[in-house]
Amino acid sequence: MEKDCQYCTGHSRDRKELMYTQTSDYKIIINRCNFLEDNLIGGSVPHSVYGIKISYCPMCGREL
Numbered sequence: 001m002e003k004d005c006q007y008c009t010g011h012s013r014d015r016k017e018l019m020y021t022q023t024s025d026y027k028i029i030i031n032r033c034n035f036l037e038d039n040l041i042g043g044s045v046p047h048s049v050y051g052i053k054i055s056y057c058p059m060c061g062r063e064l
């Protein structure tokens with residue numbers, strides 16, 4: 001049986017980041033409503049992905 005995906009299961013606070021940079025604290029997670037969420041405040045920058053809804057986990061392919 002497959003291990004629970006660390007990116008799309010569990011509490012959003014405990015999920016692994018989909019992407020992060022080492023030069024800053026920027027990171028992206030899948031939140032519990034299956035929206036992408038980054039750690040920038042309220043999508044305050046042009047490249048923010050905040051609020052983009054996804055249907056499948058990009059890491060394990062699971063339908064969300």
Ligand SMILES: [Zn+2]
Nearest residue numbers: 005008057060
């Ligand atoms: Zn997943």
